[in-house]
Amino acid sequence: MVFARIRRWLGLGEREGPAVSDEQWARVERRLPFLDFLPAEARPRLRALALEFLATKQFHGAHGLVLDDDMLLGIALQACLPILNIGLRAYAGWVGVVVYPGDFLIPRREYDEAGVLHEYDDEVLGEAWEGGPVLVSWFDGEAQPAGVNVVIHEFAHKLDMENGGVDGLPRLRAGMSRQAWADAFSEAYEAFCEEVDNGGDTEIDPYGSEHPGEFFAVVSEVFFETPSVLMRHFPKVYAQLQQFYGVDPAAGEARLRESAA
Numbered sequence: 001m002v003f004a005r006i007r008r009w010l011g012l013g014e015r016e017g018p019a020v021s022d023e024q025w026a027r028v029e030r031r032l033p034f035l036d037f038l039p040a041e042a043r044p045r046l047r048a049l050a051l052e053f054l055a056t057k058q059f060h061g062a063h064g065l066v067l068d069d070d071m072l073l074g075i076a077l078q079a080c081l082p083i084l085n086i087g088l089r090a091y092a093g094w095v096g097v098v099v100y101p102g103d104f105l106i107p108r109r110e111y112d113e114a115g116v117l118h119e120y121d122d123e124v125l126g127e128a129w130e131g132g133p134v135l136v137s138w139f140d141g142e143a144q145p146a147g148v149n150v151v152i153h154e155f156a157h158k159l160d161m162e163n164g165g166v167d168g169l170p171r172l173r174a175g176m177s178r179q180a181w182a183d184a185f186s187e188a189y190e191a192f193c194e195e196v197d198n199g200g201d202t203e204i205d206p207y208g209s210e211h212p213g214e215f216f217a218v219v220s221e222v223f224f225e226t227p228s229v230l231m232r233h234f235p236k237v238y239a240q241l242q243q244f245y246g247v248d249p250a251a252g253e254a255r256l257r258e259s260a261a
């Protein structure tokens with residue numbers, strides 16, 4: 001049913017006119033204020049990518065969650081933000097997006113070093129499987145704190161996995177240096193882990209200290225949602241992400257702040 005609706009949006013199915021109205025885009029985008037950090041001319045491209053994303057992926061609501069058009073558009077816009085200048089090809093090879101109402105449990109089975117099996121339920125906000133679906137939780141309205149973005153987080157993992165594994169090193173864009181990336185990220189990761197270990201409140205989600213792959217996903221959320229925070233803490237990481245994602249949200253944020261002052 002959802003797919004029929006997407007076909008209609010794209011004008012592939014029935015003869016309806018413009019698929020998503022300006023009003024609907026505006027309503028969905030109002031809940032994603034960080035999209036305004038991008039230059040205005042990028043918006044039509046992001047919308048077009050989002051529609052293409054919806055047409056090529058399959059969505060499922062878990063635990064009885066009914067997905068409506070606004071939710072689908074909101075998820076698609078956020079999923080496409082990281083690939084605005086990379087292209088949908090980076091998300092090839094899998095189709096499923098599963099949306100949960102809030103956080104959810106994933107049953108884990110792990111053997112420890114002594115060979116003892118541990119089974120437990122892991123409470124998560126999202127998960128991305130290599131070659132498989134992306135699982136995300138849906139938060140109604142403003143329930144999600146600023147700087148945290150489950151959708152961007154999981155899709156950053158997908159970009160990381162594009163060249164195999166979750167190691168914090170995605171397939172870099174032409175002209176980027178692996179050495180510069182590794183230097184910037186390892187220095188920042190070490191400093192961040194130390195900050196988290198010291199126990200104080202960190203402005204960036206401490207979950208980023210779990211693993212270099214989580215650090216990349218977490219700083220990607222911050223890069224798009226509260227870019228000046230990343231710029232202040234880890235300017236070299238910001239510069240690498242600016243090259244990788246091909247956008248400069250901190251400049252957009254500063255421009256908005258100036259025009260509001």
Ligand SMILES: [Zn+2]
Binds near residue numbers: 153157214
């Ligand atoms: Zn993660």
